[in-house]
Amino acid sequence: MTFSGVTFAHALNDSGIMLGRNLRHTLRNPSTLFGSLLVPIILILVFVYILGGAFSAGGQYVDYIGPGGLVLTMGYSVASTAVGVANDMSEGIIARFRTMAISRAAVLTGHVVGSVIRTVVCVALVIGVLLLMGFSPEAGFAEWLGVAGLVVLMAFGTAWLTVAFGLAAKTVEGASFATFPLVFLPFISSAFAPTGSMPAGVRWFTDNQPFTPIIETLRGLLIGTPVGNNGILAVIWCLVMALGGYLWARALFRRDPAA
Amino acid sequence: MIAAAGLRKSFGDKVVLDGIDLDIAEGTIFSMLGPNGAGKTTTVRILSTLIRPDSGTVSVAGHDLATRPDAVRAAIGVTGQFSAVDNLLTGAENLAMMAGLLRLDRRHRDRRVAGLLDQFDLADAAGKPASTYSGGMRRRLDLAMTLVGSPKVIFLDEPTTGLDPRSRRAMWDRIRELAVGGVTIFLTTQYLEEADRLADRIVVLDQGRIVADGTAAELKRRVPGGHIRLQFADSARLRAARSVLGAARVHEDALALEVPGAGDVRALRDLLDRLDAAAIEIDALSVHTPDLDDVFLALTGRPVEEVAR
Numbered sequence: 001m002t003f004s005g006v007t008f009a010h011a012l013n014d015s016g017i018m019l020g021r022n023l024r025h026t027l028r029n030p031s032t033l034f035g036s037l038l039v040p041i042i043l044i045l046v047f048v049y050i051l052g053g054a055f056s057a058g059g060q061y062v063d064y065i066g067p068g069g070l071v072l073t074m075g076y077s078v079a080s081t082a083v084g085v086a087n088d089m090s091e092g093i094i095a096r097f098r099t100m101a102i103s104r105a106a107v108l109t110g111h112v113v114g115s116v117i118r119t120v121v122c123v124a125l126v127i128g129v130l131l132l133m134g135f136s137p138e139a140g141f142a143e144w145l146g147v148a149g150l151v152v153l154m155a156f157g158t159a160w161l162t163v164a165f166g167l168a169a170k171t172v173e174g175a176s177f178a179t180f181p182l183v184f185l186p187f188i189s190s191a192f193a194p195t196g197s198m199p200a201g202v203r204w205f206t207d208n209q210p211f212t213p214i215i216e217t218l219r220g221l222l223i224g225t226p227v228g229n230n231g232i233l234a235v236i237w238c239l240v241m242a243l244g245g246y247l248w249a250r251a252l253f254r255r256d257p258a259a
Numbered sequence: 260m261i262a263a264a265g266l267r268k269s270f271g272d273k274v275v276l277d278g279i280d281l282d283i284a285e286g287t288i289f290s291m292l293g294p295n296g297a298g299k300t301t302t303v304r305i306l307s308t309l310i311r312p313d314s315g316t317v318s319v320a321g322h323d324l325a326t327r328p329d330a331v332r333a334a335i336g337v338t339g340q341f342s343a344v345d346n347l348l349t350g351a352e353n354l355a356m357m358a359g360l361l362r363l364d365r366r367h368r369d370r371r372v373a374g375l376l377d378q379f380d381l382a383d384a385a386g387k388p389a390s391t392y393s394g395g396m397r398r399r400l401d402l403a404m405t406l407v408g409s410p411k412v413i414f415l416d417e418p419t420t421g422l423d424p425r426s427r428r429a430m431w432d433r434i435r436e437l438a439v440g441g442v443t444i445f446l447t448t449q450y451l452e453e454a455d456r457l458a459d460r461i462v463v464l465d466q467g468r469i470v471a472d473g474t475a476a477e478l479k480r481r482v483p484g485g486h487i488r489l490q491f492a493d494s495a496r497l498r499a500a501r502s503v504l505g506a507a508r509v510h511e512d513a514l515a516l517e518v519p520g521a522g523d524v525r526a527l528r529d530l531l532d533r534l535d536a537a538a539i540e541i542d543a544l545s546v547h548t549p550d551l552d553d554v555f556l557a558l559t560g561r562p563v564e565e566v567a568r
Contacts, residue, residue, distance in 0.1 A: 010362070017359045021345065028347045028388070096343035096404070099307045101332035102360050256310040 011103035018110025025084070026118060036080045037122050040073040041129055047192055048133060066135045067218035068191025070123050071211055074151065075186055077122040078158040079179035081115040085166025086175035095257065108249055111166075112159045119155035120148075137222040146221045150234060154214055157238035158182060160245030167252040185211050190219075210237035260285040260412055260443040261306065266315035268301055275301045276312070277467035283460075285411075288434065288444045290458030292451065292555070297464040299447035300340060303416045306445065307337045320411050336410035340417045342397045343404070346390040350381050350400050353389060357407040375403040379433075395426035402433065412443045419453060431457060451552050465559045478554045485549035486517045486556075487530060490542040503537045504530070506560050508552070517547070519557045 026033055044065065052061040088094060088111070097107055127135075139147065162179055169175035188205060189195075189212045195203050206212055213233035220227035266279040275298045283289045291299050304310045306317060308328045317324035320334035337343070344353050354375055358368040376382045379399040384392060389400060398418065405413060415434065419427040434457055438444055448454055454461050455475045463471040463478070471478055479485075491497045491514045500516055501507055508517040520526055527546070534541060547553075 013362060014360060017356055021348065021356060024352070025347050091346070092339055092341040092343035093345045095309060095339060095341075096337065097360075098309055099332055099335065099337045100360060101329045 011106060011109075014103040014106035015109040015113070018106045019113045020110075022110045022114030023117065026114065032080050032084070033118060033122070036076045036118075037073070037125060040069060040076050040122075040126060043072060044069040044126070044130070044133075060134065060136070062130065062133050062135050063137075063223050064219075065192050066130050066137070067222055068186060068189070068215050069126060069130060070151065070218060071154070071189075071191060071215050072183075072186045073122050073126045074119050074155055074158065075182040075211075077119040078115055078155060078162050079176075079182050080118075081111060081159055082162040082166040082169065082175040082179045083172055084115075085111050085163050086169045086172045089167065090172075098257070104253065105250065108163055108253055111163050112156065115159035115162070116152060116155040119159070120151060123151050123155075138224045139222050143221040147218060150214065150217060150221075150238075153235065153238040153242075157241035157245065160242050160249060162245070164245045164249035164252060167249055185209055186215070189215055191215050210241070213237060260287075261289075261317075261319050261445060263306070263317045264315060266302070266305065266317065267313045268298075268305060268310070269313055275467055276305075279315070279464075279467075279469060281462070283443060283445065285443050286438065286441045287459040288438045288446060288457050290454040290461045291445070291447045291464055292449070292454045292461055293447075293464035294449055298467045299449075299464055300416055302464070303337070303339070303414050303445070303447060307335055307414050308332055333408075334410060335412045335414065336405035336408065337414045338398075338401050338405045338416065338418055340420060342401050344389045344397060344400050347388055349386050349388055350392070350396075351376060351385040353400060353404055354407060357404045361408040363407070371407065375406065379403045395422055395429075398422060398426070398430065402430075406437075410442070412445065413437065415444060415446045417447055417449065419448070419450065427453075451550065451555065455550070463555060463558055470558045471554065479549045481554060481557070485547045486519045486553050487527065488545045488547055489516045489518065489534075490514060490544070491516070492540065492542050496539050499537065500534060500539050500541075503533055503539065506556065508556055514542075517553075517556075519553050 047065055047069075048062050052065075088107075094107065098104075162182065165178040166175045169178055188202070189209060190206060191211070195206045195212070198206060213230040214237065216225070216230040217227055217234040219225050220230065261281055261283040263279060263281040266276050266281075267274075268276040279298075279302060281289075291302060293299050301310075305312050306319060306324070308324060308331055311325075319331045322330035322334065324331055345356070348356065351372055354372040355368065358371055363371060373382075376385050379402065381396065381400060381403065384396060389397060392400065402415075402418070418434070419430050422430065431453070434444060434446070446454070446457060458475065460472070460474055461478060462469045471481065473481075486508070489500060491500060494511065494514060497509065497511070497514050497516060501509055504516065504518055506519065508519075509515075510517070518530065531541075
């Protein structure tokens with residue numbers, strides 16, 4: 001349980017190199033990035049222009065679902081990390097890293113930070129699309145800063161979780177399936193409709209799952225709805241996901257690789 | 260430089276290494292020879308800190324494997340059976356990544372990378388992704404990456420498997436150069452010729468145990484007289500002869516049988532008597548001095564090809 005002999009500076013150096021490797025992979029294989037952007041954008045278009053007319057969530061519907069769309073985007077973006085990690089672990093280069101006197105966590109840190117950067121880029125692009133669709137947030141500078149902070153925090157938490165999924169999966173297909181909750185949970189939340197309109201059992205679930213407080217906090221910051229205790233719940237959920245994912249991923253990566 | 264005692268490893272019920280002892284001197288080429296599944300790769304994976312043995316002690320470059328794995332890692336380089344290069348990065352980027360991870364002095368990094376690209380004939384392809392490289396180029400890049408940190412001990416796990424004869428010879432030359440430079444080399448191979456050409460010392464691994472240990476010449480001496488090659492007119496006679504003579508290497512296409520053992524008159528007469536008693540006619544007979552194929556057959560009772568299948 002120690003980084004025997006590897007100082008913090010070394011870990012930083014190694015993680016930086018792994019991040020560079022990860023970002024190069026993204027740039028040289030951009031279809032993954034486009035793929036994880038396309039689905040949430042299409043879903044947002046469908047909800048606003050096809051289903052949106054039938055909803056009455058108060059005010060403009062695009063304003064209501066904007067924050068949910070961002071969480072949906074994060075889910076899809078981070079989910080691709082699990083597949084990336086599972087793919088990477090099957091490569092011989094990982095075995096080489098394991099035989100070198102480098103920080104063991106660096107490979108994972110590279111994936112997590114790379115994933116956060118990709119997610120932030122995706123969210124920024126989706127905000128652009130939403131603005132083109134007439135999304136009109138009332139957020140000032142401080143609120144935008146809060147939105148950025150929460151986006152990074154959620155990306156960080158879910159990225160550690162998906163890195164663990166990717167390590168735990170025996171196949172790339174398995175890794176893809178393991179991230180299903182991340183892309184599906186936003187649908188059973190307050191992302192597209194207020195939970196008040198849902199049957200009691202569903203409502204209990206949507207009110208208490210991690211994405212609802214995150215969405216409500218983003219909504220409050222962006223269009224000024226009441227946040228209540230959602231802010232603190234959102235931060236706690238993100239930290240819990242980050243810590244759980246980190247500990248799980250670390251344990252999985254330290255185990256001997258399969259024969 | 261490498262010392263191991265009582266190395267054991269099982270995966271589930273399957274015993275892969277069943278008590279291995281090794282003692283490898285600095286600056287020598289040590290070859291572990293054996294068919295697929297004998298436990299060669301598992302040995303390399305243990306010695307290179309990738310997996311832990313179930314029991315046994317190992318020291319590499321003076322460091323205990325169990326207590327100081329990072330000190331061992333700092334002294335070794337590994338070129339595995341499956342290429343350990345990053346396919347999406349270029350050759351130069353792969354080497355630069357290694358230089359960074361090994362924390363080489365920044366001023367020397369570029370020179371080191373350029374030098375290795377030149378040395379391994381990769382300068383022209385330096386800017387292309389490794390995924391576009393041929394098998395031979397990929398192995399060269401793989402070995403160059405292993406050498407970035409100037410390791411004292413290098414593990415080469417079947418470094419020429421799948422290479423064409425020309426690339427194989429070029430790889431042999433590079434391995435010899437490394438040993439001349441004082442690097443200790445642990446080489447696994449299933450090619451007897453490779454071990455014969457390169458190794459100062461050879462151990463033969465069969466079903467997780469070392470069944471022979473010595474120089475190529477010593478191993479050959481253990482099979483005095485090499486083998487007797489018998490030629491038959493048809494495959495019925497060939498098969499009949501095989502059932503009479505037992506352990507023998509069969510060349511179906513050539514209708515020939517190679518029987519290990521001494522080529523002296525007594526052994527020859529005995530052989531011919533047994534074939535006569537079974538009324539099997541021989542077309543031609545010749546006596547051969549031994550190579551490592553004969554050694555393997557004599558040690559394990561099975562020819563290399565048969566075991567590998």
